Amino acid sequence: MSLPVHPIERRERTDRRRSEPHPVTEDLADALTANAIELLFQPQWRSSDGALVGAEALVRWEHPDHGTLAGDALVAIAQSGGIARRLSRHIARAALNAAAQWPDHLRLALNVTAMDLFDRTFGEELLAMLADTGFPASRLTLEITEQALVADLDRSAAKLEALAGEDIRIALDDFGAGFCNFRYLKVLPLDALKLDKSMLDGVTEGERDLAVLRAIVAMARALDLTVIAEGVESAEQRDIVTREGCDVWQGYLGARPEPAADFASRF
Ligand code: G
Numbered sequence: 485m486s487l488p489v490h491p492i493e494r495r496e497r498t499d500r501r502r503s504e505p506h507p508v509t510e511d512l513a514d515a516l517t518a519n520a521i522e523l524l525f526q527p528q529w530r531s532s533d534g535a536l537v538g539a540e541a542l543v544r545w546e547h548p549d550h551g552t553l554a555g556d557a558l559v560a561i562a563q564s565g566g567i568a569r570r571l572s573r574h575i576a577r578a579a580l581n582a583a584a585q586w587p588d589h590l591r592l593a594l595n596v597t598a599m600d601l602f603d604r605t606f607g608e609e610l611l612a613m614l615a616d617t618g619f620p621a622s623r624l625t626l627e628i629t630e631q632a633l634v635a636d637l638d639r640s641a642a643k644l645e646a647l648a649g650e651d652i653r654i655a656l657d658d659f660g661a662g663f664c665n666f667r668y669l670k671v672l673p674l675d676a677l678k679l680d681k682s683m684l685d686g687v688t689e690g691e692r693d694l695a696v697l698r699a700i701v702a703m704a705r706a707l708d709l710t711v712i713a714e715g716v717e718s719a720e721q722r723d724i725v726t727r728e729g730c731d732v733w734q735g736y737l738g739a740r741p742e743p744a745a746d747f748a749s750r751f
């Protein structure tokens with residue numbers, strides 16, 4: 485038997501539910517307005533000689549109650565609050581602004597979501613931001629996960645072709661973590677393959693893991709793709725990816741994602 489609810493109580497309850505569906509998204513909107521979302525940069529090194537070649541921009545937000553929110557979790561929060569566009573523009577602008585101060589030989593890698601890619605004005609806005617910040621398109625790599633492409637491969641290809649036509653490079657991110665649909669490799673204008681951390685997990689112990697890595701690198705070579713190994717945590721892993729022909733590596737062994745000023749102290 486349910487207890488009768490006083491009309492005023494009922495109204496209060498409904499109001500409360502309506503006004504706090506996603507308190508975190510409201511905090512995120514405030515943080516964006518206050519410019520309190522920090523952008524970090526994780527260095528990338530060339531395997532052959534250890535030279536610094538660039539960095540991946542990664543967004544991170546310290547929430548007072550929820551702790552550190554980053555990457556996909558942060559994007560999901562923004563999407564549920566209808567501010568994903570705002571977040572992605574903020575990230576792109578802040579990253580390009582920082583990278584515009586870097587020496588010419590360093591590249592910037594920026595993560596792009598499915599929503600960005602299919603957003604009608606994303607390409608245009610990105611080009612405008614490149615022009616505004618003075619960062620050359622030819623030094624920009626967009627990292628796209630296969631989840632982002634799954635929705636509509638032909639349309640994804642067309643969107644990426646347009647960006648590639650502007651000299652922007654395209655990397656397939658997290659390769660090896662998902663379904664690894666080989667049609668992506670045939671259809672998309674890719675420049676680089678970024679191997680997921682899970683591809684490296686067993687390479688120091690298992691022959692099978694090593695065989696898979698070797699085969700993927702051979703395939704990437706045949707397709708003229710740059711291979712980037714992500715999530716390198718030990719010197720042994722770094723030596724293996726170097727020996728096996730990965731062109732670039734990134735991971736905690738070298739550096740965690742760091743503030744722009746720390747990254748700038750490396751050059
Ligand atoms: O998939 P994507 O390129 O966006 O991956 C970057 C993420 O991986 C970041 O969240 C970053 O902090 C994390 N990351 C980077 N290097 C390492 C590493 O060496 N080990 C682990 N566990 N995570 C890493």
Ligand code: MN
Pocket residue numbers: 540595627657
């Ligand atoms: Mn990435």
